[in-house]
Amino acid sequence: MTAPFFKYGFFGEDISLVVAFAIGIGFGFFLERAGFNSAKKLAAQFYFKDLTVFKVMFTAIVTAMLGVYYLSVFGVMDLGLVYLTPTFLLPEIIGGFILGIGFVVGGYCPGTACVGAATGRIDALVLFVGIFAGVFGFNEFYPLLKGLYLATPMGQLTLPQVTGLPYGFIVFAVVLMALGGFWGAEWVEKKMAARKVEASS
Amino acid sequence: MESRPAQPYWNPYLSGIGLGLVLLAAFVVMGRGLGASGAVASTITAGLNTVAPGHVAGNPAYAEYLKDGTSPLKDWLVFEVLGVFVGGYLSGMLAHRVTRTIEKGPNITNKRRLVYAFIGGVLMGVGAKFGRGCTSGQALSGGALLNAGSWAFMLMVFAGAYAFAYFMRRQWQ
Numbered sequence: 001m002t003a004p005f006f007k008y009g010f011f012g013e014d015i016s017l018v019v020a021f022a023i024g025i026g027f028g029f030f031l032e033r034a035g036f037n038s039a040k041k042l043a044a045q046f047y048f049k050d051l052t053v054f055k056v057m058f059t060a061i062v063t064a065m066l067g068v069y070y071l072s073v074f075g076v077m078d079l080g081l082v083y084l085t086p087t088f089l090l091p092e093i094i095g096g097f098i099l100g101i102g103f104v105v106g107g108y109c110p111g112t113a114c115v116g117a118a119t120g121r122i123d124a125l126v127l128f129v130g131i132f133a134g135v136f137g138f139n140e141f142y143p144l145l146k147g148l149y150l151a152t153p154m155g156q157l158t159l160p161q162v163t164g165l166p167y168g169f170i171v172f173a174v175v176l177m178a179l180g181g182f183w184g185a186e187w188v189e190k191k192m193a194a195r196k197v198e199a200s201s
Numbered sequence: 202m203e204s205r206p207a208q209p210y211w212n213p214y215l216s217g218i219g220l221g222l223v224l225l226a227a228f229v230v231m232g233r234g235l236g237a238s239g240a241v242a243s244t245i246t247a248g249l250n251t252v253a254p255g256h257v258a259g260n261p262a263y264a265e266y267l268k269d270g271t272s273p274l275k276d277w278l279v280f281e282v283l284g285v286f287v288g289g290y291l292s293g294m295l296a297h298r299v300t301r302t303i304e305k306g307p308n309i310t311n312k313r314r315l316v317y318a319f320i321g322g323v324l325m326g327v328g329a330k331f332g333r334g335c336t337s338g339q340a341l342s343g344g345a346l347l348n349a350g351s352w353a354f355m356l357m358v359f360a361g362a363y364a365f366a367y368f369m370r371r372q373w374q
Contacts, residue, residue: 024284106321130322
């Protein structure tokens with residue numbers, strides 16, 4: 001085992017910040033390449049007109065998931081050393097729903113708002129300021145929200161642990177689900193495009 | 202600078218593979234995933250800590266971001282998000298997609314659109330706090346690690362967005 005490099009002490013805290021900056025550049029670059037600097041393109045996902053959000057997101061998840069899986073199977077990476085956010089099911093469900101509403105109201109999510117703002121989108125910049133207000137508000141009211149925030153703690157929990165199925169099986173199932181989803185997304189986009197042509201003729 | 206026409210975006214599967222490889226690099230090199238909303242919390246804590254350190258110390262929601270003496274800005278996610286701005290700008294510049302504009306449908310005024318953007322941002326901030334991350338840290342990074350909570354979060358993001366899409370249709374269509 002040699003990875004994750006940082007956890008094996010290949011470099012220290014200061015270098016890790018340089019790595020953070022470099023990885024961020026890659027992240028921002030591909031978000032923009034995908035068209036995620038445009039709120040119109042992002043929001044079109046929720047009207048079934050342009051399913052780029054789904055396609056990019058699941059291609060990325062599958063790519064990284066397969067990479068992580070094979071690196072750990074071949075003993076290159078210790079998956080136990082990769083940080084896994086502990087599950088707090090109820091607040092995560094509520095938080096996800098609120099964030100989803102924010103996505104269709106605001107047109108960006110936090111990461112895509114950064115690339116939107118970087119490419120001149122004023123609405124993305126305003127949304128980014130809104131995130132500050134939201135986080136600030138949450139923190140100020142934290143004593144009131146704490147009960148819900150810390151509800152249903154389940155520790156570090158993975159889908160293989162929840163289902164009792166082997167890790168490799170879940171990986172395979174996610175790949176199949178994504179492929180089915182891509183096929184469905186292409187079909188829906190074609191249908192919607194045909195409807196638009198019909199409506200305008 | 203003469204303005205050349207914006208180039209089309211990449212094929213979504215190609216950009217997705219690129220994004221996935223960046224995420225994989227974060228796992229392999231750092232042992233952690235990507236993020237965005239966490240940097241906001243660090244920045245707020247740093248700002249407040251210079252203005253009202255007593256207030257920050259008394260609230261565990263901030264104290265979490267205060268580390269032994271060093272600035273909360275000396276944080277992995279803060280540097281990563283700075284990179285996201287730079288990377289987004291570079292990609293946009295190379296493809297002539299950097300334009301000062303407001304993204305919206307034809308049936309809504311600029312002012313109204315910006316109000317919605319702000320409200321959307323507030324909801325994002327609150328949602329990301331409760332959810333312990335956003336689309337980057339939870340859905341993408343946790344999704345690839347088969348984190349149970351991340352998958353629940355991701356499904357609810359889509360559920361929330363689709364549930365409210367109808368009410369927002371005038372903004373986008």
